[in-house]
Amino acid sequence: MPADKPDQPGSPDIRIADHEFRRFRDFLYRRTGIVFGDAQRAYVERRLADRILAAGSRGFSEHFARLLVEPDELERLISAFTVNETYFYREDYQLRCLTSTLLDRITARKRRGQPIRLWSVPCSTGEEPYSIAIWLLENWPHVDSWDIEIVGSDIDVQALKTAQDGVYSERSLMRLSRPLVAKYFTALDDGRYRIDEALRGSVQFSQVNIIDQGDTGLWRDMDVIFCRNVLIYFDDMARRTAANNLYDSLTPGGYICLGHTESMSRISPLFHVCRFPEAIVYQKPGEGGHD
Numbered sequence: 001m002p003a004d005k006p007d008q009p010g011s012p013d014i015r016i017a018d019h020e021f022r023r024f025r026d027f028l029y030r031r032t033g034i035v036f037g038d039a040q041r042a043y044v045e046r047r048l049a050d051r052i053l054a055a056g057s058r059g060f061s062e063h064f065a066r067l068l069v070e071p072d073e074l075e076r077l078i079s080a081f082t083v084n085e086t087y088f089y090r091e092d093y094q095l096r097c098l099t100s101t102l103l104d105r106i107t108a109r110k111r112r113g114q115p116i117r118l119w120s121v122p123c124s125t126g127e128e129p130y131s132i133a134i135w136l137l138e139n140w141p142h143v144d145s146w147d148i149e150i151v152g153s154d155i156d157v158q159a160l161k162t163a164q165d166g167v168y169s170e171r172s173l174m175r176l177s178r179p180l181v182a183k184y185f186t187a188l189d190d191g192r193y194r195i196d197e198a199l200r201g202s203v204q205f206s207q208v209n210i211i212d213q214g215d216t217g218l219w220r221d222m223d224v225i226f227c228r229n230v231l232i233y234f235d236d237m238a239r240r241t242a243a244n245n246l247y248d249s250l251t252p253g254g255y256i257c258l259g260h261t262e263s264m265s266r267i268s269p270l271f272h273v274c275r276f277p278e279a280i281v282y283q284k285p286g287e288g289g290h291d
């Protein structure tokens, strides 16, 4: 598990017993789908102990009981265990596939006036949905002729706050050319960059847990779902649950893009595999069969 959040020096006063560790990781798995093995025990313990101390609990039992009744602490705890690594134009071959192939197929099935719905889930701190918006503005000549809705969702409320603020470090922008940065961002005094206000307003953000049908069920008729670099943290059962939920959120004939190390063929038989020149994507069969 790569650590993309700084580790604290350690919390020597907090001890987590074997059964508490097992209880906690089962709890986290049921809530998020994220799996921690025995080999990651030290990592889990450190983060958990930090949260116990930061929240002012006296030990595991008290903190665990609080998690069940304090949604804000549960959110902070989940945020401590998510890996939010992301950056603009990550795996841009899929964005290329979107504008060279997918959107032509999608618009061929639509009436003018019907929105095109694109969902980045998980979106982490927002770089992915904003990248989709920038990519379309730069590379899709029909961008002004269609009503395009872009939604960014994540389980991590703190990541979503960053997404909504739209302020990024130089590192997040490393794959963008200087002219693109100049066009869509304003440099701030502290060395970071604020995304253009109109772009910020073009993406709607919402908290969604992809293994919770109650959450994903609120989002329907998606034409393309970008679900990249999260399933690697799940086990087979959580992957299947997420795939089934996202299948239901897709419109018939809609597409799902996974991260380059992830493959739907190993997760769910529901989707048709589409091998396009730029990328492999997975399609929910349409009413008249797949494309």
Ligand SMILES: C[S@@+](CC[C@H](N)C(=O)[O-])C[C@H]1O[C@@H](n2cnc3c(N)ncnc32)[C@H](O)[C@@H]1O
Residues within 6 Å of the ligand: 031, 032, 033, 034, 082, 083, 084, 085, 086, 087, 090, 121, 122, 123, 124, 125, 128, 153, 154, 155, 156, 159, 208, 209, 210, 211, 227, 228, 229, 230, 259
């Ligand atoms: C590595 S980031 C991927 C971000 C982006 N898709 C990308 O590829 O750059 C993984 C994200 O998955 C989110 N996540 C983990 N479990 C989740 C779940 N059950 N539902 C929704 N998001 C989840 C984390 O909060 C984190 O922001």
